[in-house]
Amino acid sequence: MRIALCDDxxxxxxxxxxxxxxxxxxxxxxxxxxxxxxxxxxxxxxRTERFDLMMLDVMMPFVDGIQIxxxxxxxxxxxxxxxxxxxxxxxxxxxxxxxxxxxxxxVTRDKLFAVLDKLRRTVDRQxxxxxxxxxxxxxxxxxxxxxxxxVLNRTVRFHMTDGSVKETAGSLSDYxxxxxxxxxxxxxxxxxxxxxDQIQELDKLxxxxxxxxxxxxxxxxxxxxxSAYLKRLFLQAEMA
Numbered sequence: 001m002r003i004a005l006c007d008d009x010x011x012x013x014x015x016x017x018x019x020x021x022x023x024x025x026x027x028x029x030x031x032x033x034x035x036x037x038x039x040x041x042x043x044x045x046x047r048t049e050r051f052d053l054m055m056l057d058v059m060m061p062f063v064d065g066i067q068i069x070x071x072x073x074x075x076x077x078x079x080x081x082x083x084x085x086x087x088x089x090x091x092x093x094x095x096x097x098x099x100x101x102x103x104x105x106x107v108t109r110d111k112l113f114a115v116l117d118k119l120r121r122t123v124d125r126q127x128x129x130x131x132x133x134x135x136x137x138x139x140x141x142x143x144x145x146x147x148x149x150x151v152l153n154r155t156v157r158f159h160m161t162d163g164s165v166k167e168t169a170g171s172l173s174d175y176x177x178x179x180x181x182x183x184x185x186x187x188x189x190x191x192x193x194x195x196x197d198q199i200q201e202l203d204k205l206x207x208x209x210x211x212x213x214x215x216x217x218x219x220x221x222x223x224x225x226x227s228a229y230l231k232r233l234f235l236q237a238e239m240a
Contacts, residue, residue: 038061078142087104134168155169187224
């Protein structure tokens with residue numbers, strides 16, 4: 001897990017980093033920590049790097065923690081953000097930006113460790129994904145939220161299960177190895193890779209996803225897709 005700490009108070013920053021190091025040592029967690037003394041520096045990095053959790057002090061000069069969170073939400077809806085503050089009055093604002101947690105200072109070992117345990121469970125439950133460089137910055141895309149992927153004019157388009165589309169420059173080959181090594185993904189066409197779990201209807205030369213989008217199915221790959229789809233349905237029925 002990669003965690004970013006942002007606090008303009010050097011003593012609080014050092015104390016929190018020490019607690020995180022204690023957690024890493026005691027739980028053997030794969031944990032890396034990066035500290036920031038102001039929000040501007042964090043914003044510069046978060047556009048090109050991915051953190052599993054960002055812990056932000058609410059009261060900071062120039063740009064406060066709530067403002068930073070709103071800025072991050074503008075280009076990364078899935079970022080996990082926890083707020084640090086000595087006053088509970090900012091709790092409502094923290095939930096307006098979908099905060100992962102809210103910790104009152106001074107942060108205690110028990111409170112922090114509970115948040116880190118929750119983070120580990122959340123990361124494990126959500127599973128793996130791709131880190132993709134989008135126009136607005138770097139974003140994590142969970143495999144489970146991808147309906148299908150297509151390439152068009154050197155642009156890779158990730159069609160998400162909620163109907164949204166995330167775009168990045170490149171070719172399908174940049175991502176196909178990571179996608180096709182997973183049992184839920186199959187190539188449907190030379191320009192399309194589809195999530196079998198997101199297929200609602202399957203015809204001879206096309207398929208329709210649960211997000212109501214049509215994906216072409218090549219004649220050459222049609223049999224392979226249908227076979228993989230039926231196998232996937234059979235396995236899911238056995239697990240039910």
